[in-house]
Amino acid sequence: MAVVISIDAGTTGVRSFAVGENGKPLGFTYREFTQHFPRPGWVEHDADEIWAAVVATLTELVAELDQPVAAIGLTDQRETIVAWDRRTGRPLHHAIVWQDRRTADRCDELAAAGHLPLVRDRTGLVLDPYFSGTKAAWLLDHGGVTADEHLALGTIDAWLVWNLTGGAHLTDTTNASRTMLFDIREQRWSTELCDVLGVPIDALPEIRPSSGRFGVTTDDIPVGAGIPVSGIAGDQQAALFGQACFGPGQTKNTYGTGSFVLMNVGTTCPEPVEGLLTTVAWTLDQGTGPVTTYAYEGSVFVTGAAIQWLRDGLGIIDDAAETGPLAASVPDTGGVVFVPALTGLGSPYWDPRARGTIVGLTRGTTRAHLARATVEAIAFQCRDVVDAMASAAGTSVTDLRVDGGASVMDLLLQFQSDQLGVPVTRAAVPETTALGAAYLAGLAEGVWTSPDDVAAAWAADATFTPAADRSEADARYAIWRRAVERSRNWDLD
Numbered sequence: 001m002a003v004v005i006s007i008d009a010g011t012t013g014v015r016s017f018a019v020g021e022n023g024k025p026l027g028f029t030y031r032e033f034t035q036h037f038p039r040p041g042w043v044e045h046d047a048d049e050i051w052a053a054v055v056a057t058l059t060e061l062v063a064e065l066d067q068p069v070a071a072i073g074l075t076d077q078r079e080t081i082v083a084w085d086r087r088t089g090r091p092l093h094h095a096i097v098w099q100d101r102r103t104a105d106r107c108d109e110l111a112a113a114g115h116l117p118l119v120r121d122r123t124g125l126v127l128d129p130y131f132s133g134t135k136a137a138w139l140l141d142h143g144g145v146t147a148d149e150h151l152a153l154g155t156i157d158a159w160l161v162w163n164l165t166g167g168a169h170l171t172d173t174t175n176a177s178r179t180m181l182f183d184i185r186e187q188r189w190s191t192e193l194c195d196v197l198g199v200p201i202d203a204l205p206e207i208r209p210s211s212g213r214f215g216v217t218t219d220d221i222p223v224g225a226g227i228p229v230s231g232i233a234g235d236q237q238a239a240l241f242g243q244a245c246f247g248p249g250q251t252k253n254t255y256g257t258g259s260f261v262l263m264n265v266g267t268t269c270p271e272p273v274e275g276l277l278t279t280v281a282w283t284l285d286q287g288t289g290p291v292t293t294y295a296y297e298g299s300v301f302v303t304g305a306a307i308q309w310l311r312d313g314l315g316i317i318d319d320a321a322e323t324g325p326l327a328a329s330v331p332d333t334g335g336v337v338f339v340p341a342l343t344g345l346g347s348p349y350w351d352p353r354a355r356g357t358i359v360g361l362t363r364g365t366t367r368a369h370l371a372r373a374t375v376e377a378i379a380f381q382c383r384d385v386v387d388a389m390a391s392a393a394g395t396s397v398t399d400l401r402v403d404g405g406a407s408v409m410d411l412l413l414q415f416q417s418d419q420l421g422v423p424v425t426r427a428a429v430p431e432t433t434a435l436g437a438a439y440l441a442g443l444a445e446g447v448w449t450s451p452d453d454v455a456a457a458w459a460a461d462a463t464f465t466p467a468a469d470r471s472e473a474d475a476r477y478a479i480w481r482r483a484v485e486r487s488r489n490w491d492l493d
Contacts, residue, residue, distance in 0.1 A: 275348025298385025
């Protein structure tokens with residue numbers, strides 16, 4: 001039986017994941033890497049450390065397998081940007097992470113100069129430091145990176161392709177669509193936006209469909225030489241694919257470091273919608289030429305990261321797994337509302353100057369109340385996005401497929417269902433991001449013949465249905481919205 005390996009280079013670690021022809025997981029390995037916070041609001045990674053984590057996880061995973069590897073798929077944290085030297089293959093600066101807010105002022109300047117309509121029309125995005133374009137410009141203007149013929153710029157997927165293949169500089173349409181430099185209708189780098197941001201177009205990778213051969217591994221890679229690297233998608237697009245959301249209107253949410261709601265909107269690129277992003281879901285070439293599927297996306301910056309903060313920042317839990325039981329130990333939050341705008345607010349507010357806010361504290365507040373308020377905040381932020389998405393699409397979301405680390409919490413999923421008023425279904429294979437990348441790679445190499453094979457393999461673990469009476473859910477949501485307003489535009493310096 002052939003095996004497909006996916007490499008999932010996330011925000012806090014790397015997971016290498018093996019999938020059999022039946023779509024069943026065969027094993028995975030994981031390595032965390034260091035988060036660097038050089039200044040408030042700045043977040044960086046060491047790209048060499050990420051690559052070392054890839055090598056380590058692949059080495060461990062391959063040692064566990066006794067079947068041949070047919071293909072490798074890649075998925076990644078999307079907007080994080082790396083600059084490296086083509087001659088040496090060495091990074092020229094720490095990678096600037098999607099959570100980083102250092103270019104908020106530059107985004108304000110671009111908006112004041114009247115560039116927002118161009119960004120919205122060409123990219124489907126908004127002017128926000130979340131995206132790669134202004135980060136790349138910062139590296140050139142302030143990071144000591146020189147714009148010469150030796151410069152390579154790319155998202156983490158491009159960095160991994162370079163290292164896996166011995167120097168191919170390639171990306172796919174999904175990752176390109178997150179840079180603020182990509183024309184999502186024309187499917188090419190935008191010379192206009194590269195000029196506006198001061199990013200040399202020649203330093204950017206060649207863009208390919210999400211499923212197709214990007215190159216083959218070199219002989220110093222743990223899987224051995226000649227293994228095709230055949231699928232790439234940003235992590236949220238990979239999760240949408242892994243959740244088999246192939247029909248327009250089908251929607252998923254991934255509860256990861258952040259939360260990301262994506263709705264398949266078909267093969268016609270919609271006009272920009274206030275509060276949401278329009279993004280490439282994937283591009284497939286099934287013999288008749290590349291066809292791109294688009295999605296609406298709502299990006300929530302901090303969900304799982306809020307649980308990490310409870311652990312690492314406040315010390316009220318020792319392990320993330322404690323969160324669910326601790327939150328469930330109290331019937332409610334005791335009036336506490338936590339808005340986890342620790343790196344600003346994403347969809348539908350797009351406020352980089354919002355800051356984390358806790359309201360409703362009393363002498364009776366306990367760590368359990370804070371844990372429950374954190375869990376509820378995850379669901380409230382998802383509702384913010386789904387409500388905006390349903391309005392934009394002109395149709396109600398009828399169900400939500402979910403995955404990601406926090407989806408193990410039944411309390412969260414039941415609360416989410418109550419807030420949305422629709423069933424919430426947890427996938428039987430929680431690692432749908434890695435699974436989606438594996439499917440994209442396997443489709444290119446004939447392991448699977450069509451997305452229909454993926455849909456047939458998808459299965460549910462559990463479904464949570466909403467309470468019949470929505471009055472309590474709506475009342476609690478109204479209080480959440482009041483708290484959000486108190487968090488907004490806080491950092492005005």
